[in-house]
Amino acid sequence: MRILAVGAHPDDLELLCAGTMAKYADQGHKVFLAHLCSGNMGGKDIEPEKLAQIRDKEAQKSARIIGAQALGPVAGDLDLYPTKEMRIKLTDIIRDAKPDVIFTHSPNDYMPDHVITSQLVFAASFASTVPLYKTDQPAHEPIVPIFYMDTLAGLGFEPTDYVDITDFFETKKRMFLAHESQYKWIEGHHQADALEMLETAGRFRGLQCGVKYAEAFRRLSVWGRITTEKLLP
């Protein structure tokens, strides 16, 4: 299978679905990790342009750990809007990756870039199937199932599916730690130890489904997106 995960910022996918992506990659599936925003606002002592470059390298480094391909960005942080231009850019990302399944943020996550990423994925993943919706790439005609990733700290999120990531938790941590520029900044800005967050969320979702570490997802349940195939690893 071909798997496409679309997060808002570099490091979001590491927090919310990297264990699952590592498991897919281990099973021989082709994984694409896209972020729509450059991460240029994720700090305070580095100039935005320089920070965007650093974060691009960190995203590449993280993806390499599981042999995935990093894609994006298409906008700056807090500069992502549900516009026609962004829909077209994301449509091309989807048409390029030709996924069998897509992962993205839950539409009720905690900040605008995450919410808008979710909206754009819903729109662009439909647009990408329509041959007369012209972009640089030809249509990818199947309507692709979508799984929403957990929200930050699991707030307001009722999972429908779980993936046991116990054997991949260390890999998830390594991928997260590839985003070196973020570690101190998150601690200062969000008053949260990011690694502890990873640990707590993984254990909490694991507790719910009877394994040590898990990641939780909610499947988008609308017409055309339902299949009988088992899609999660």
Ligand SMILES: [Zn+2]
């Ligand atoms: Zn984010």
